[in-house]
Amino acid sequence: xxxxxxxxxESGQPQMVxxxxxxxxxxxxxxxxxxFLPEIILQQFTGEELVTKKGAVFQTAIIAGIMGAKKTxxxxxxxxxxxxxxxxxxxxxEGSDAVxxxxxxxxxxxxxxxxxxxxxxxxxxxxxxxxKAFSHEMVIRETRLISKSGGKHDIG
Numbered sequence: 001x002x003x004x005x006x007x008x009x010e011s012g013q014p015q016m017v018x019x020x021x022x023x024x025x026x027x028x029x030x031x032x033x034x035x036f037l038p039e040i041i042l043q044q045f046t047g048e049e050l051v052t053k054k055g056a057v058f059q060t061a062i063i064a065g066i067m068g069a070k071k072t073x074x075x076x077x078x079x080x081x082x083x084x085x086x087x088x089x090x091x092x093x094e095g096s097d098a099v100x101x102x103x104x105x106x107x108x109x110x111x112x113x114x115x116x117x118x119x120x121x122x123x124x125x126x127x128x129x130x131x132k133a134f135s136h137e138m139v140i141r142e143t144r145l146i147s148k149s150g151g152k153h154d155i156g
Contacts, residue, residue, distance in 0.1 A: 027150030036140075065122050103116065
C-alpha cells in the first residue's frame with residue numbers, strides 16, 4: 001500500500017519532504033485572500049486607501065504580508081526554509097471586498113505556494129486588525145491558491 005501523503009512516512013509519522021535530489025528551478029506562486037468590508041468601513045476610504053489611528057491600512061497590510069511570507073517556515077511546521085527572490089502584494093477594492101493578491105518567487109527545489117498563501121493571509125488579518133475599531137462585521141471570506149509554476153505540478 002503506497003503513501004500518498006508526502007508529509008507522512010511509512011509509519012504514518014510526520015516528516016519533512018526530502019528535496020535534496022530535486023533540480024533548482026524558478027518557482028512562482030500566486031495566492032489571494034478576500035476581506036469583506038461593511039459599509040461603515042468603506043465610508044472611511046479616501047480614494048484607494050484607508051488611514052486609521054494605526055496608520056495606512058493597505059500599506060501596512062502589504063508590509064505585514066511580505067513579512068508573513070518570509071516567516072512561513074516558522075509558522076507551518078514542515079515547510080522548508082527558502083530564500084525568496086521576490087514577494088509582491090497588491091490590495092484593491094472590488095465592491096465590498098478588499099482583494100489581497102500575493103505573488104512569491106524563488107529559485108529552489110520546492111515551491112512557494114505556502115509562502116504566497118501565508119502572505120495573503122497575514123495581509124488580510126492585518127486589514128481586519130486595523131479596521132476592527134470601526135466594525136467587527138468584517139469577514140475574511142477565502143484564501144486560495146491562484147497559480148503555481150516551476151515544479152512537478154503546475155496549477156493555473
